[in-house]
Amino acid sequence: MADLAVSGFATEEGTTQFKNRFPTLTGEFNILGRTDLICSPVGFGTYRCDVRVAEHRAALTKAIRMGVNLIDTSSNYANGNAERMIGETLQTLISTNEIQRSEMIIVSKGGYIQGENYERISKIAADEDSDLSPGSELSELVRYSNGLWHSIHPDFLKDQITRSLERLNLETIDVYLLHNPEYYIQAAIRERIPEDEVRDTYESRIQKAFAYLETEVSIGRIKWYGISSNTFPKSEDAIDRTALERIWIAAQSSLGSNNHFAVIQFPMNLYERGGLLEKNQEKSTKSVIEFAREKQLGVLINRPLNAFANNTLVRLADYPAREFPPVEEISELVHDLKLQEDEFKNGPLKDISMNPQAYDAVKRLLSVGEWLDGKWEHLASFEEWRDLLFTVIKPRVQYAFDLLQDTMKGSREIFTLLQDYAESIDVVMEHITNFYTTKASERSAAIHLGVDTVLPGEDVSLSLSQKAVLMLRSVKGISSVLVGMRSDEYVEDVMFGLQAKKLDNAEDSWVRLEL
Numbered sequence: 001m002a003d004l005a006v007s008g009f010a011t012e013e014g015t016t017q018f019k020n021r022f023p024t025l026t027g028e029f030n031i032l033g034r035t036d037l038i039c040s041p042v043g044f045g046t047y048r049c050d051v052r053v054a055e056h057r058a059a060l061t062k063a064i065r066m067g068v069n070l071i072d073t074s075s076n077y078a079n080g081n082a083e084r085m086i087g088e089t090l091q092t093l094i095s096t097n098e099i100q101r102s103e104m105i106i107v108s109k110g111g112y113i114q115g116e117n118y119e120r121i122s123k124i125a126a127d128e129d130s131d132l133s134p135g136s137e138l139s140e141l142v143r144y145s146n147g148l149w150h151s152i153h154p155d156f157l158k159d160q161i162t163r164s165l166e167r168l169n170l171e172t173i174d175v176y177l178l179h180n181p182e183y184y185i186q187a188a189i190r191e192r193i194p195e196d197e198v199r200d201t202y203e204s205r206i207q208k209a210f211a212y213l214e215t216e217v218s219i220g221r222i223k224w225y226g227i228s229s230n231t232f233p234k235s236e237d238a239i240d241r242t243a244l245e246r247i248w249i250a251a252q253s254s255l256g257s258n259n260h261f262a263v264i265q266f267p268m269n270l271y272e273r274g275g276l277l278e279k280n281q282e283k284s285t286k287s288v289i290e291f292a293r294e295k296q297l298g299v300l301i302n303r304p305l306n307a308f309a310n311n312t313l314v315r316l317a318d319y320p321a322r323e324f325p326p327v328e329e330i331s332e333l334v335h336d337l338k339l340q341e342d343e344f345k346n347g348p349l350k351d352i353s354m355n356p357q358a359y360d361a362v363k364r365l366l367s368v369g370e371w372l373d374g375k376w377e378h379l380a381s382f383e384e385w386r387d388l389l390f391t392v393i394k395p396r397v398q399y400a401f402d403l404l405q406d407t408m409k410g411s412r413e414i415f416t417l418l419q420d421y422a423e424s425i426d427v428v429m430e431h432i433t434n435f436y437t438t439k440a441s442e443r444s445a446a447i448h449l450g451v452d453t454v455l456p457g458e459d460v461s462l463s464l465s466q467k468a469v470l471m472l473r474s475v476k477g478i479s480s481v482l483v484g485m486r487s488d489e490y491v492e493d494v495m496f497g498l499q500a501k502k503l504d505n506a507e508d509s510w511v512r513l514e515l
Contacts, residue, residue, distance in 0.1 A: 005165070006094060006101050009172040009223050012036045014102025015069060022067040028498055030479045032070075033298030034262050035224050037105055037174070041473045042494055043070035045302060045482035050078040051085035059491050060089045065098070066495045070105040072265075072300065072482045073168075074179055075160050076112035080167050083108065087169035106168065107263070107300065109179035109228055110160035113141075113149035117160075121149065140205065142184045150183040152205055154212035161221055175263050175298075176222040178209055182231045185240040195239050203243075207250050210261060217260045226263035226297070232288045233266055233274030244288055245281045248295055264292055265300040265482075270316060270451065270468050271307035275299075276475060276510055293477035301481045304472055305465050309515075313383040316468040319441040322434035327377055330431045334376055337424050338369030344421065348414055358403050365400035368393055368425055376432055382440035389429060397425065447515060454509040459500050466497030471513075473498075474506035 015038035019029040028041040044063045049056040060071070073082045086106065093099045113121050124130055125138050132139050137155040144150055164173060184205065188198045206227070213225040229242035244264065251261045266288065268275040274288075281291040292299050305316040324330065345363050352359070371393075379385050401408075401418065408415045444464050451467050452460045459470065465483075472481045485491045503509055 004091075005169050005171050006090060007171045008101035010037050010105045010174045011102040012038065014100055015039065015105065018069045018099070018103035025067045025498055028473070028502070031298075032105065032175075032263065032479045033292070034296040035175070035298060039070040039105055039298075039480045040068045041480060041498060042068060042469060043072050043107075043300065043480040043482045044068050045484045046071065046073040046077055046082040046086065047302075047484055048078070049073075049085055049484075049486060050081040051088060052081060053486075055488075056486050057085055057089055059485050059487050060085065061093065062488055062491045063485055063495070064089075064093060064104075066491065067498075068495075069103055070107065070300075070480050070482075072107045072302070074109040074112070075164050075167075076114050076117070076179075079115035080163070083164055083167035087167055091169055101170075105174045106170065107175040107177065107265075108164045108168065108173050109177040110157055110164065111150055111152050111179035111181060111183070113151060113156075114147065118147055118149060121151075142187045144183050144187050150180070150187075152178050152181050152184075152209040154208065157209060157212055158216075161216060165221060172220055173222045174224065176213060176216070176225045177228040177263065177265060178206065178226075179228050180230060181206060181209075181227065182229055182240045182242055189239060198239070203246060203250060206247055207254055210251055210255060210259070214255060214260060224260045224262040226261055226265070228265035228300075228302070230267055232264060233268065233272070233278050234280065235274075235278060236280045236284060241280065243280075244291055248291075248297075261297075263298040263300060263479075264288070265302055267303035268301045268472060268478075269304050269307040270447065270471065270513065270515060271309040271314060272303075273510055273513075275301070276507065289475065289477045298479040299477055301472055301478055304481050304483060305468055312380045314381065314443070314447075315383055315440070316444075316447065317465045318444050318463050319382065319437050321438045321441040324431050324434035324438065327435075330376070330428070330435065331374075333424070333428050333431065334369055334372045336369075337421075337428055338373050340417075340421050340424060341366050341369050344417055348417060352404075352407050352414070354403070354407070362400045362403050365396040366421075368397060368428075372428070372432075377435070379436070381443075382436040385432065385436040389433070393429070397422075450513065450515040453514070454512050455503070462497060462500060463493055465493055466500065469494060469497055470500050470503065471506070471509065474503035475510070476506070 019026055019038050029038050030041060032039045044060055051057065071086055073086055075083065090104060094101060125141060130138050137153045140151060140153045142150040161176065185198055185202050210225065213222065216222045227242060231238065231240050231242045232244055234241040251259050266275055276287050276289050279285060279287055281288060289299060307314045307316060345366065349362065404418065408418060448464055455467065459467065462470065469481050469483065472478055483494050485494055
């Protein structure tokens with residue numbers, strides 16, 4: 001542990017002190033279950049945050065200054081750079097006396113083996129001298145897919161907590177969660193292991209992890225622990241469901257009533273309502289939220305604005321309607337882009353001197369028109385288009401241009417052809433983006449109409465994201481709603497939305513909601 005690590009941890013007194021600095025929000029703060037910590041009604045989620053992005057650091061600082069004192073992260077978010085962002089931000093605000101460590105609730109998670117973790121663990125696992133005996137760390141690796149493994153083995157958790165503390169620059173993590181342990185079930189079912197055996201193994205691994213986390217509590221590296229699972233809300237007969245009731249009973253019987261299992265986290269939003277409406281506890285009589293409320297477990301909600309409806313991602317936010325040419329005209333421009341690609345690849349590209357691998361890469365990557373021709377208007381949503389644009393199209397085109405950079409410098413003809421091609425891509429991308437943005441605007445307008453039927457009249461002017469968060473924070477038993485506020489604009493939207501009063505009879509509103 002670095003000498004400069006921030007000491008201390010969140011306390012009831014400190015978090016109450018923080019709450020009292022925001023009198024307009026005082027009634028909105030909640031008790032985080034049996035921890036007795038006082039948490040802001042919305043938390044800062046860092047899933048896509050990175051210390052290298054100044055806008056993200058500024059947004060976190062702004063959120064804290066506006067009244068957010070719960071920050072959620074994980075070891076695998078941005079390959080550890082989300083934790084580093086939190087560490088740097090807290091260090092700055094604490095050193096300038098804007099906040100105290102005791103006021104801030106830091107939640108982190110462990111379990112995913114990706115990025116640097118994957119490179120390190122896969123090399124160890126490949127060593128012929130590695131310990132693969134039953135019960136060893138490597139014997140319990142969940143090899144889910146290439147580049148994605150998972151583990152909640154005590155030895156792995158010990159290492160992950162150490163690394164998280166170093167990145168966060170803290171001596172103590174307030175809440176540490178097992179991160180989506182159901183990966184074990186999903187992988188085991190693929191391997192056709194009998195369901196009863198899968199369930200028993202799954203829950204025994206969680207018990208073993210909990211027993212280890214108690215030792216981390218005893219030495220002060222964490223204060224409380226729990227589970228973040230996407231499958232908490234699933235129906236009782238879902239094989240990959242994380243059964244909260246069974247885990248609670250097992251923790252009480254094996255660790256005693258003074259155990260530190262205190263917090264759960266799962267997704268819930270206007271479309272995915274299982275956390276409240278699915279009766280999957282105590283013989284189908286209670287939901288996860290109702291059971292957690294009864295047992296004084298803190299409940300953190302993730303993905304409040306990113307819903308999955310009919311296997312399609314729906315962003316619960318407002319979008320502007322934009323102008324775009326007729327669909328037929330966009331299709332013609334896409335086809336013209338394909339013809340430009342064919343002309344370049346069948347002509348000038350053949351005369352360029354470059355190694356065979358680079359040549360094949362350029363030929364393959366400069367195929368935007370080919371990819372989109374006849375397909376561009378049939379994507380499921382704006383979100384699918386945006387993902388395709390930023391994770392596939394733009395990176396591949398940029399890489400192809402990088403490979404051709406020297407050629408462009410030496411040939412005016414090639415430079416002009418590729419410059420024209422780049423301009424054509426920009427025009428096509430803009431038109432398609434406007435097309436899908438307008439479709440998203442129409443979709444959001446329809447969602448507004450549905451939500452407005454269960455909201456008081458004074459709330460219909462809220463933004464869609466504000467309405468989505470309001471519905472969640474009004475539910476008794478939800479401690480904090482985690483929102484990815486990666487810009488000042490997002491922070492202001494969420495925080496100003498807290499001025500809306502919590503709904504009376506919120507659960508009835510959820511039952512009546514039809515989208």
